[in-house]
Amino acid sequence: xxxxxxxxxxxxxxxxxxxxxxxxxxxxxxxxxxxxxxxxxxxxxxxxxxxxxxxxxxxxxxxxxxxxxxxxxxxxxxxxxxxxxxxxxxxxxxxxxxxxxxxxxxxxxxxxxxxxxxxxxxxxxxxxxxxxxxxxxxxxxxxxxxxxxxxxxxxxxxxxxxxxxxxxxxxxxxxxxxxxxxxxxxxxxxxxxxxxxxxxxxxxxxxxxxxxxxxxxxxxxxxxxxxxxx
Amino acid sequence: xxxxxxxxxxxxxxxxxxxxxxxxxxxxxxxxxxxxxxxxxxxxxxxxxxxxxxxxxxxxxxxxxxxxxxxxxxxxxxxxxxxxxxxxxxxxxxxxxxxxxxxxxxxxxxxxxxxxxxxxxxxxxxxxxxxxxxxxxxxxxxxxxxxxxxxxxxxxxxxxxxxxxxxxxxxxxxxxxxxxxxxxxxxxxxxxxxxxxxxxxxxxxxxxxxxxxxxxxxxxxxxxxxxxxxxxxxxxxxxxxxxxxxxxxxxxxxxxxxxxxxxxxxxxxxxxxxxxxxxxxxxxxxxxxxxxxxxxxxxxxxxxxxxxxxxxxxxxxxxxxxxxxxxxxxxxxxxxxxxxxxxx
Numbered sequence: 001x002x003x004x005x006x007x008x009x010x011x012x013x014x015x016x017x018x019x020x021x022x023x024x025x026x027x028x029x030x031x032x033x034x035x036x037x038x039x040x041x042x043x044x045x046x047x048x049x050x051x052x053x054x055x056x057x058x059x060x061x062x063x064x065x066x067x068x069x070x071x072x073x074x075x076x077x078x079x080x081x082x083x084x085x086x087x088x089x090x091x092x093x094x095x096x097x098x099x100x101x102x103x104x105x106x107x108x109x110x111x112x113x114x115x116x117x118x119x120x121x122x123x124x125x126x127x128x129x130x131x132x133x134x135x136x137x138x139x140x141x142x143x144x145x146x147x148x149x150x151x152x153x154x155x156x157x158x159x160x161x162x163x164x165x166x167x168x169x170x171x172x173x174x175x176x177x178x179x180x181x182x183x184x185x186x187x188x189x190x191x192x193x194x195x196x197x198x199x200x201x202x203x204x205x206x207x208x209x210x211x212x213x214x215x216x217x218x219x220x221x222x223x224x225x226x227x228x229x230x
Numbered sequence: 231x232x233x234x235x236x237x238x239x240x241x242x243x244x245x246x247x248x249x250x251x252x253x254x255x256x257x258x259x260x261x262x263x264x265x266x267x268x269x270x271x272x273x274x275x276x277x278x279x280x281x282x283x284x285x286x287x288x289x290x291x292x293x294x295x296x297x298x299x300x301x302x303x304x305x306x307x308x309x310x311x312x313x314x315x316x317x318x319x320x321x322x323x324x325x326x327x328x329x330x331x332x333x334x335x336x337x338x339x340x341x342x343x344x345x346x347x348x349x350x351x352x353x354x355x356x357x358x359x360x361x362x363x364x365x366x367x368x369x370x371x372x373x374x375x376x377x378x379x380x381x382x383x384x385x386x387x388x389x390x391x392x393x394x395x396x397x398x399x400x401x402x403x404x405x406x407x408x409x410x411x412x413x414x415x416x417x418x419x420x421x422x423x424x425x426x427x428x429x430x431x432x433x434x435x436x437x438x439x440x441x442x443x444x445x446x447x448x449x450x451x452x453x454x455x456x457x458x459x460x461x462x463x464x465x466x467x468x469x470x471x472x473x474x475x476x477x478x479x480x481x482x483x484x485x486x487x488x489x490x491x492x493x494x495x496x497x498x499x500x501x502x503x504x505x506x507x508x509x510x511x512x513x514x515x516x517x518x519x520x521x522x523x524x525x526x527x528x529x530x531x532x533x534x535x536x537x538x539x540x541x542x543x544x545x546x547x548x549x550x551x552x553x554x555x556x557x558x559x560x561x562x563x564x565x566x567x568x569x570x571x572x573x574x
Binding site for chain 2: 012014040046047074075098099100134135136137139140196197198
């Protein structure tokens with residue numbers, strides 16, 4: 001990876017522009033693409049993601065160190081897997097049966113959405129993160145390292161080097177990365193899980209994950225009953 | 231401000247309870263909404279909108295029928311949808327229903343179109359959620375054609391084609407104001423501008439000013455498409471009572487219960503007292519408090535967002551009709567004059 005990583009964000013809807021702005025603030029070079037002509041994204045880029053470059057998806061991916069998938073999962077079904085062959089891919093997507101429709105592959109045996117994504121992208125390396133904090137919260141809570149107000153983002157993947165690289169990205173974007181394990185363990189980051197849709201410090205995040213794993217509520221250090229009920 | 235300042239109300243037909251907590255019937259809740267719309271007119275509110283929903287806690291699938299009762303008993307207030315789920319409806323029928331309401335109300339109709347964040351209408355009417363994007367794309371484009379008046383020729387995948395079709399009742403004095411509800415997707419903002427619809431920003435969580443780039447994007451996109459400027463509306467939930475304490479005390483338990491219900495369907499977090507406090511505060515999206523608190527927040531956010539219209543989504547399942555009537559009266563007699571004063 002070069003000194004200033006290049007990011008390709010696929011998706012210019014709710015989530016993509018937010019991730020793109022965080023990356024630009026971290027000093028990175030960011031290309032953004034949707035499924036069509038980049039000319040249609042010029043206005044959005046200029047006014048909502050100033051500093052990013054709208055490109056065709058294939059061009060954006062070709063020149064990127066890391067590709068972020070920020071499209072609805074039902075649109076992902078139409079993405080040609082060859083587009084991201086050999087790439088490190090961050091999966092920021094979620095499975096919403098209420099807007100994606102019911103996907104049989106995800107209803108069977110509780111398979112995680114990122115495991116499903118990885119199966120469809122056999123020639124890419126998939127890491128799950130950036131999916132469990134609301135897009136409107138992501139910018140609001142980004143903080144520099146060591147800030148007492150810093151919050152955590154979970155990271156999951158089956159390739160250790162890729163997970164480390166993405167954890168470093170998350171740190172630069174303004175969050176404490178917490179590696180939760182492989183993509184199977186990454187199911188804990190999904191909708192309905194203990195950290196989904198809540199913005200937590202590292203300690204709170206780790207505790208929430210532990211409660212889910214053991215079913216036991218360990219008291220947090222220094223916690224009083226009042227704090228706990230608040 | 232290029233457009234006049236306007237302040238409206240939206241309801242989803244939130245199920246009312248008796249003061250002792252007993253739920254009222256769907257039918258009584260609907261009759262209450264008619265009374266609420268009539269009071270809104272009496273106290274000088276600019277717009278009364280009804281949002282389409284199909285649940286026990288929002289029993290409001292046919293808002294246009296309720297609006298016609300309100301229109302028949304009022305003279306001044308504008309009435310319309312907030313929003314109608316166009317994706318699972320027929321644009322021709324939607325046009326006909328609201329064009330009829332426009333006739334009954336002597337031209338007081340405004341329509342806010344949405345793709346629907348509540349998607350229970352899709353299975354109900356036999357639509358496939360997998361077609362979510364295509365349905366909204368095609369149907370908004372057809373609706374824009376219908377609003378032009380005159381015979382319509384149209385072809386697409388989501389309904390039967392039309393060839394030189396006369397669609398009645400004809401509009402008496404040009405198209406009624408039509409808005410597209412947008413939740414946070416810049417591509418939807420550009421679509422609204424391309425089709426020539428006004429922009430309704432639905433802001434239901436987080437700091438409202440993060441939507442400011444959307445107003446600028448909307449203005450730039452209108453310019454790019456060679457269109458004149460169009461107004462921007464902000465929709466946010468809230469509740470007004472004589473004091474901050476009363477407003478929060480009435481609203482919070484009902485808000486928590488309702489969001490918890492929706493969370494079960496969608497997997498997101500149930501609000502805590504902390505998250506509620508932050509949403510009610512100056513950097514949040516809820517307008518809950520005394521008339522002064524709510525007016526200050528509306529004025530500040532309209533300014534920050536470059537918007538000229540604010541529509542308060544009032545009510546919440548479990549609140550009483552009496553509490554909603556008081557909310558409406560305070561909004562009309564105290565909040566609106568105060569916002570006008572602050573904006574002057």
